Amino acid sequence: MVPTAAYLILAAVLFSIGVTAFLIKRNLITVFMSIELMLNAVNLTFVAFAHMWHQVSGQIFVFFVMVVAAAEAAVGLAIIIAIFRTRQTLNVDSVDLMKS
């Protein structure tokens, strides 16, 4: 029996990797993937706690998160493609039209 703490540590590690990648990576696709990583780290904690408390609501919540993540992926990828088409680059630092 793997203790719950192990799942939580794994989730924390994954989340931290996600946050770090989100902050330091310049490529939009990588940034996007790190968001997915964070979401899934959270999913992992949900499932771990659901298992620990023997409650199904945590698992149901995970489905919701997955649905939202799928929708977000569809919209987000569309935006990334649109940006690439107009600017020929995926560097986040060059997407600063709103400034000035």
Place this chain on the structure above:
Amino acid sequence: MPSDYLWLIPLVPFAGFLINGTIGRRFPRVLVSAVALLCTAIPAALVAWLWITLKSAGAPETLHIVSQPWIQISGITINFAFTVDHLTLIMLGVVTGVGFLIHIYSVGYMAHEEGYWRFFAYLNLFMFFMLVLVLSESFLLMFVGWEGVGLASYLLIGFYFRKNSAANAGRKAFIVNRIGDFGFLLAMFLIVREFGSLDFTHVFDAITVNPGWHGGILTAIALLLVLGATGKSAQIPLYVWLPDAMEGPTPVSALIHAATMVTAGIYMVARCHTLFDRSPYALGVVAIIGAATAIFAASIGVVQHDIKRVLAYSTISQLGYMFLACGVGAYEAGIFHLMTHAFFKALLFLGAGSVIHALSGEQDMRKMGGLWRKIPITFWTMLMGVIAIAGIPPWAGFFSKDEILFRVYTSTNPLGKLLWAVGLITAGMTSFYMFRLLFKTFFGPEHEEHRNLHQEGALVHSSSNSHAVMVADREEDHDSHAHSVHESPLIMTLPLIVLAVLSFIGGWVGIPIAFGGSDEAKHFLEPVFAGGFENAGSHGLDYTLAGISIFAALLGAYVAYLFYYKKSRTAASLAVKFPALYGLVENKFYIDEIYSAVIVAPLLMFTRIFLGGLVDGGIVGGAGAAAGGVTKGLSSIVRRVQSGNIRSYAGWLALGAAAVMLVMVLGRAIWPH
């Protein structure tokens, strides 16, 4: 009962002010005049009804209405309370009656002016505050009206606000009045401290039940009230604003600066007669101020050239008479003169307005002359006014002025005879300068400058829609003078005629018993002024004094006739003979200059150096600069957050989330639930 409708009397003009003042700009002129006239006609009708009710047998002497408490602080309760007694009734009659006539006149006079709606809105506002002033039952509510008429006066003096002199005159009136209001306020503070109430009945009853109470604090209160009255009623030393107030449109001069507002001070003294009767010292001050103002202003009026300024100084002088009357305890004589003066002075101002209108804005009497055939209605009605103010029987002014002089002569004041002599000389001077005005304006040759004036005027006024000038301008004929000077329309001459009739018969209600009259005016006011000084004197004395004052009036008129009609000895030669004196009087004794040097200039200096430099520049400005600097410094740090860089935003977001988590964890550790 009319008392149920009492509150309507001031509120209807206020409604007129609101209507014309807010949406009047979009109204056609006819609608503006209709609203303004209706809102003055209704109070006038209500006052007439009130008058009939109160005159009928068995009617109460006073009516009261009281609202819910207005102000309640630490034991003092002040209500909106109105009261009507016979004194109020006379004031109401004058204000609504003369006010209505002047509104009618204004429709004609202002017909071509810009800001027509504004003018009538202000005029109705004035009516509202003036009616509050005379109806009020407490010092505080009276003060509301008192300040309000000051505001309306300021707005109307500065009506032509694009003209610098008009704007300055408005400010001057406002500031000088402020000094008087300061006295009124201090008097109210003393009254609250002494009586614990500001209601007239409460205060005056407290004085009445204590017959031994003389002088002391009552003198202090009375003198402060006198300071207030000198401001509003243009007496020495605060009269300087009234001549400048002539910058306003002429109907305003007639209504506010001759017939009604400036009499508020006299009304206030008469209203507080219980208080003044207990302070012979304060009464003496009132009498001396009145007499001094009367002769001083009359002497300036003798040499003025501007037709409206002559009338302004004449108003100050006549107000001095009323003060003199109050000062010897002859309040009813003062109020009687107030009433007749309202008739003839309103008439004279409106007549002067008609002359000015006919000459397309000319106010200098040196450029007038020979007008009596051209504007006959104006001439004949003004003649009535001149005779009335000169004090020739049986015109109105004679009875009221004679009553004042008689009461001054027979008064217990130790200076009574001297004051009477001053009043008598003033009467002669009044007659002189009024006939001077009449002769210079209506008789003598038509002046050559006239024609030039008109051509200049055409250029100057061509934008101001002046009817007469347009006519003069269009006619090629150089002798067009006769055509361009025109009689005013009926809407202006009608009020003149009504006021002329009133100036003639208005005094008959106060014919003394010695002359076979019943002295109705005095009996009418008796319930109000009961307990004042008694009238001591025989009929013989009455005849003698009347004879002397008629002689003075006729002498003044005769001298004016010699100087300005026959020109046997011209005034100019006299002026050349006494250049110093003439210069002194023509420059109004340099009072404005003295005030400016002694009071205004040091005050401005103090303001600029101490308040402007040190307080404003140093403290206020420094604090402002410091606050601005701190904000700027802080923001220069904080604004870096808004970099526009997505990853820096994300970093802040993560940092924020981490901070929240830290707080949650640490919070759990510090305050465990």
